[in-house]
Amino acid sequence: MTLIIHHLQVSQSERIVWLAEELGIDYRLVIHKRDPFLSPQSIKDLNPLGQAPVIQDDLITLPESGACAEYILQKYGNGKLALGPSHKDYAQYLYWFHFANGNLHPQLTRVMVLKLSNVNPDEFHAQRHFLQLEKFLKFIDNHLKDKEWLVGDEFTAADCMNVFPLTTMRTFSGLDLSEYPNILRYLKRVSERGGYQRARAKGDPDLLLMIDGKPPAQFLDRLKEEGKI
Ligand SMILES: N[C@@H](CCC(=O)N[C@@H](CS)C(=O)NCC(=O)O)C(=O)O
Numbered sequence: 383m384t385l386i387i388h389h390l391q392v393s394q395s396e397r398i399v400w401l402a403e404e405l406g407i408d409y410r411l412v413i414h415k416r417d418p419f420l421s422p423q424s425i426k427d428l429n430p431l432g433q434a435p436v437i438q439d440d441l442i443t444l445p446e447s448g449a450c451a452e453y454i455l456q457k458y459g460n461g462k463l464a465l466g467p468s469h470k471d472y473a474q475y476l477y478w479f480h481f482a483n484g485n486l487h488p489q490l491t492r493v494m495v496l497k498l499s500n501v502n503p504d505e506f507h508a509q510r511h512f513l514q515l516e517k518f519l520k521f522i523d524n525h526l527k528d529k530e531w532l533v534g535d536e537f538t539a540a541d542c543m544n545v546f547p548l549t550t551m552r553t554f555s556g557l558d559l560s561e562y563p564n565i566l567r568y569l570k571r572v573s574e575r576g577g578y579q580r581a582r583a584k585g586d587p588d589l590l591l592m593i594d595g596k597p598p599a600q601f602l603d604r605l606k607e608e609g610k611i
Pocket of ligand 1: 390392394419431434445446448483
């Protein structure tokens with residue numbers, strides 16, 4: 383059985399499609415559409431938590447994007463795009479790979495929920511979360527000041543992990559990146575990669591690139607306009 387990647391459109395499973403394209407491996411893409419906002423039954427049938435991505439081969443059915451990425455890198459990647467213990471940038475690679483789901487993504491989710499709940503941004507706990515996000519974004523922007531990619535001087539799977547919260551997730555979070563020029567230059571570089579372009583064309587052909595400073599159109603607004611929610 384070849385590798386199957388289950389991709390929920392407009393979601394972080396784009397990381398896994400992108401990784402597979404960058405690795406140039408054989409895989410079968412199964413596309414799932416949101417229904418209307420959350421996962422359809424077809425994802426719930428694969429993962430009791432109803433979340434994408436999910437990958438499958440003859441041995442496993444595996445959700446969780448970090449785990450999916452590690453599995454593909456180790457089993458199918460032939461040593462590409464992952465730095466091993468003997469590499470000088472191994473620790474940096476681990477740091478940035480795990481920063482995505484350990485720090486950046488959860489912080490964006492907290493701020494997104496605060497905004498959607500119309501919480502007063504000056505309220506103590508809310509303010510703490512807004513400031514924390516700002517700190518993360520300044521940190522990434524500063525890190526990318528004189529670097530093309532997040533780790534050392536090569537593109538790695540750590541980039542595949544971190545780009546979703548800075549791009550497509552913005553259709554939910556409304557994140558404004560105008561004040562982060564190095565992140566914007568980085569996203570432009572990402573958008574010029576053949577692997578990224580192929581992943582978008584296959585997984586989300588109608589989705590706009592979300593690489594500009596101003597927040598992109600909001601997914602929920604579109605669903606409201608279409609009368610779906
Ligand atoms: N930590 C998980 C989170 C997965 C997740 O929340 N996926 C979202 C897409 S961005 C999802 O499936 N949402 C639909 C739903 O929960 O119904 C991962 O990294 O895979």
